[in-house]
Amino acid sequence: MMIKAYRYIKARDAVMRGIFLFCAVFAVLALGCICVFLFAEGLPFIGKVGVSNFFGTKWHLDSGAYGILSMIVASLYVTGLSTLIGIAIGLFTAICLYKFCPAKAVNPIRQLITLLAGIPSVIYGLFGMIVIVPFLRDNISSNGVGYGILAASLVLSVMILPTIVSISLDALNSVPRSYYEGALALGATSEQSVFKVMLPAAKSGILAAVVLSIGRAIGETMAVIMVIGGSPAMPGSLFQSVRTMTANIAMGATELSGDAATALVSTGVVLFCFTLLLNTSISLLKGGFKRESKSA
């Protein structure tokens, strides 16, 4: 009787272990599949049309020109500008929430900002299309165009705010309070203590926030498509219809086939490489900081 029950338990354990293992491997498998698909489909195509064609400036499917350089440049512009705006606003928001705003207001404001992260990106796109683009066109733009890099960057910078604010705030909050008191006890003002001691002490967390938000910005698709215009042109102005890599893939995905569709996969390969680069730099940064604090 006992033995039988024991065997049953052992068998059940083995089955459960199998299930857990499968779950653990699942994500890795998914990653592997995506990688294999991307590179197996995308890389040969780059070889076929030629590297100089693929990284050229001309995207003209009818004449076999698959250059995505303008899209890479547009992606970098949009990502850079939106991260700059987002970090400037987000970091100061975090600092304000950390020390300079009434204690009672901290949590409500933080929750409201977190709520931003829950808004679907297509809503951001709509907002950008209906409010920001016309506003830029009528008030800021010199050439009567509202679509473009600035519109996309503004929309994106709001989208990445929650990431920057919450991670930076967590980073600041995890800095020991004794540093703050130590700085005050030396005659520093509250502002000096925060900017000269607490902020530098939180830099690794803040860097992580920056890199994460860059990743978000470079990969965002829907909201960008709706405000960036979409012409495969080399960006020459903040107000000009251009196309990012993500926009290129999503806009073509439903209507292209054959070589043109494969060109989208190749675009995906380039995009994937960028995000891979970002993720590696995150781990390197983290590793670097661990080493630094260990040797310290």
Next chain:
Amino acid sequence: MGNNQIDTARDSEAVRVEEGGAALNNGGLPESSDMYNITVRNCDLYYGDFQALKSVSIDIEEREVTALIGPSGCGKSTFIKTLNRMNDLVEGCRITGEILIGGRDIYAKSTDVTLLRKNAGMVFQKPNPFPMSIYDNIAFAPRTFGIKKKIELDVIVESSLKHAGLWLEVKDRLKKNAMGLSGGQQQRLCIARALAADPKILLMDEPTSALDPISTGRIEELINELKTEYTIVIVTHNMQQATRISDKTAFFLLGEIIEYGTTESIFSMPKDKRTENYITGRFG
């Protein structure tokens, strides 16, 4: 002067903003270095409804070491924090009574709290160097007060570290992170960092309780050297330490000063039975 009520940290920040010009009058403290005695009269301190200090009165002489002893929770750390107004940071902390440094009320509206804290340097129980280089740690206070020139900072850094007896150990690695120092070195670094602000008073809140005996010995030697120039108030749990380093001793119990006098008299012939019980180890 009279009674002051300090409610929260934010109030004091407001006071400082209003008194923007106060930086010129040395934070309400006297210019001359020969008047840094501390006088406390009928000081009551409340954390919310809890009274942590009860009518504390004490005269602390300059260029002496005054030890504050007493069992945990007796208010000695609370008391030392009133002397540089670090209690302003505690929500719901209320102080009444008079605390004068060199005859000036440090809780007066005209007091510049940052200058008060510069003049009354504090060393904490747990060494708290900033996670930056040794040099930047020491240069922190001078930079805060607007000294930017490297030559001037170099001089301050070197003299402060020499003062704190740390120079020989760290002079070749000033650019290294201060977190890499040993606990005892970190605490001496914190003393050097406080000295770099050119204080007149040093407030030490159990500065050796987290250190090994050798480091403790070095800090005690250091305190003996420093008392020729600074008024030193030290909270300690260690009776032997109090007898070794202090000139005067105050015994705190439940927020009151039970007895205050020369260290010799307190330890050899305490007047109060409770003092005797404490120093002979019968409680606390």
